[in-house]
Amino acid sequence: MEKYYISTAIAYTSGKPHIGNTYEIILADAIARFKRLQGYDVYFQTGTDEHGEKIELKAKDQGKTPKEFVDEVASEIKRIWDTMNTSYDRFVRTTDEIHEKQVQKIFKKMYDKGDIYLDEYKGLYCTPCESFWTESQLVDGKCPDCGREVSEKSEQAYFFRLSKYQDRLENFLTENPNFLQPDSRRNEMLNNFIKPGLQDLCVSRTSFDWGIPVDFDPKHVVYVWLDALTNYITNIGYDVDNPSEEFKKYWPADLHLIGKDIVRFHSIYWPAFLWSLDIELPKQIFGHPWLLTNNDKIGKSRGNAIYADDLAEQYGVDAVRYYVLHEIPFANDGNLTYDLLEERYNSDLANILGNLVNRTISMNKKYFDNIVSNSDITDTVDEDLINTVMSAKGKVEKCMDDLRVADAIDEVFNIFKRCNKYIDETTPWILAKEENKDRLKKVIYNLLESIRIGAVLLHSFLPATSGEIFRQLNTTETSYDSINEFGKLKVGDTLNDPKPLFIRIEKEK
Numbered sequence: 306m307e308k309y310y311i312s313t314a315i316a317y318t319s320g321k322p323h324i325g326n327t328y329e330i331i332l333a334d335a336i337a338r339f340k341r342l343q344g345y346d347v348y349f350q351t352g353t354d355e356h357g358e359k360i361e362l363k364a365k366d367q368g369k370t371p372k373e374f375v376d377e378v379a380s381e382i383k384r385i386w387d388t389m390n391t392s393y394d395r396f397v398r399t400t401d402e403i404h405e406k407q408v409q410k411i412f413k414k415m416y417d418k419g420d421i422y423l424d425e426y427k428g429l430y431c432t433p434c435e436s437f438w439t440e441s442q443l444v445d446g447k448c449p450d451c452g453r454e455v456s457e458k459s460e461q462a463y464f465f466r467l468s469k470y471q472d473r474l475e476n477f478l479t480e481n482p483n484f485l486q487p488d489s490r491r492n493e494m495l496n497n498f499i500k501p502g503l504q505d506l507c508v509s510r511t512s513f514d515w516g517i518p519v520d521f522d523p524k525h526v527v528y529v530w531l532d533a534l535t536n537y538i539t540n541i542g543y544d545v546d547n548p549s550e551e552f553k554k555y556w557p558a559d560l561h562l563i564g565k566d567i568v569r570f571h572s573i574y575w576p577a578f579l580w581s582l583d584i585e586l587p588k589q590i591f592g593h594p595w596l597l598t599n600n601d602k603i604g605k606s607r608g609n610a611i612y613a614d615d616l617a618e619q620y621g622v623d624a625v626r627y628y629v630l631h632e633i634p635f636a637n638d639g640n641l642t643y644d645l646l647e648e649r650y651n652s653d654l655a656n657i658l659g660n661l662v663n664r665t666i667s668m669n670k671k672y673f674d675n676i677v678s679n680s681d682i683t684d685t686v687d688e689d690l691i692n693t694v695m696s697a698k699g700k701v702e703k704c705m706d707d708l709r710v711a712d713a714i715d716e717v718f719n720i721f722k723r724c725n726k727y728i729d730e731t732t733p734w735i736l737a738k739e740e741n742k743d744r745l746k747k748v749i750y751n752l753l754e755s756i757r758i759g760a761v762l763l764h765s766f767l768p769a770t771s772g773e774i775f776r777q778l779n780t781t782e783t784s785y786d787s788i789n790e791f792g793k794l795k796v797g798d799t800l801n802d803p804k805p806l807f808i809r810i811e812k813e814k
């Protein structure tokens with residue numbers, strides 16, 4: 306079985322993750338589930354990034370030790386990932402012993418090789434972002450990432466020879482356009498960062514303690530990004546001397562899914578670190594766009610954060626999954642407001658999908674006592690329905706291969722839309738009135754079978770809804786192969802009673 310290793314960024318344990326952070330794990334989950342459906346041996350890793358000065362300060366503010374603080378936040382993050390029904394295989398933490406030990410070994414190996422050296426660092430430092438900046442990188446004299454004040458700072462530090470990898474990186478990114486997607490991000494990295502010249506990277510700190518100590522010089526802790534990025538290899542058993550079987554099986558990762566703001570770290574630092582260790586690079590990095598709320602950047606400290614678990618409580622998990630997966634296109638930011646969410650919920654989930662399933666199963670109950678029936682009485686309208694349904698698999702697959710998840714969902718919903726049109730075209734209630742039972746059997750069968758196929762393709766995005774449709778259809782024909790053929794629902798089987806999937810939200814006046 307072919308393997309597929311997908312990872313998300315590991316979330317900072319600086320606070321509760323907002324809906325934007327949660328979007329990423331849902332997106333990864335949809336891709337992971339789809340690959341499993343296709344028969345891949347999937348390894349899906351997510352987790353938390355727990356070291357650094359910012360977290361040390363936050364813990365202190367709350368009168369907690371850093372470890373107490375990160376334990377609480379990490380379990381909150383895991384709880385939200387679980388609430389959103391995400392099927393990760395391993396939840397890793399940078400405070401895990403296996404990770405800490407390997408980071409120390411990695412640091413030592415790079416040092417022994419001469420890729421890390423000790424020097425004096427002077428620069429402008431942004432504490433919340435834990436980043437040194439040069440004068441020219443500042444925007445209006447402030448941190449280009451968060452817009453806050455920076456201050457002069459000087460310390461003895463270890464440096465990684467990033468400059469040594471400049472040409473190799475430029476060539477690699479130019480020659481492998483698929484490595485970093487979307488294309489706009491790759492151009493940005495090449496033109497704004499790599500071509501102007503890479504400076505060596507400061508990879509240790511002495512100004513705080515909450516980090517992994519450099520074992521041969523313990524007043525230094527390892528820079529958070531060297532600590533964080535290596536999570537992708539340490540947790541599957543990378544070891545500088547003796548990598549595990551799991552590592553040999555799953556590495557290189559097939560996809561690192563990350564947000565657009567951290568593409569720089571993943572497409573510049575990470576390849577250089579891996580080359581320094583003589584390890585293959587991941588196959589692909591995808592820098593997804595952002596989710597905005599009311600067209601504004603979501604910030605934990607801006608007071609406009611919306612949380613996935615609150616939304617899920619109000620609208621249901623699958624409604625939230627649907628919204629974020631559907632509303633964030635491949636390369637542009639998406640927007641979230643309660644109004645838009647409710648609009649989508651009513652039009653797509655309650656109307657197009659929910660109504661269709663409920664009407665069809667109810668008609669089957671009313672006309673055929675819940676028993677799956679069929680006949681030979683076909684009509685030309687059937688062909689168009691069946692063609693639409695049967696061509697969906699290939700289209701969804703193509704979208705997923707290109708990581709166009711929003712488009713993939715649209716392809717699935719096209720099945721349901723076509724079914725609704727088919728109901729209008731065939732008017733089953735008139736067939737019933739005319740006692741045209743045989744034609745009616747065919748029409749309802751075609752609808753039920755189209756819904757089954759739609760539910761198989763829906764599974765990766767809305768797993769609970771897909772499962773509920775299968776339950777009502779009382780079918781075990783749910784595999785990816787089962788939709789290569791139209792006609793798998795067995796005549797004579799009894800369906801379960803209809804039950805609404807999504808209750809319409811009535812707008813308060």
Ligand code: ME8
Binds near residue numbers: 325328595596602
């Ligand atoms: O960056 N919409 O952690 P993090 C969509 N620890 N995605 C968003 C977003 C938004 N509004 N805001 C943030 C870190 N993200 C590091 C990662 S990986 C070795 C270390 C994304 O908790 C963000 O781009 O700040 C990142 O991919 C993820 O959420 C976690 O962000």
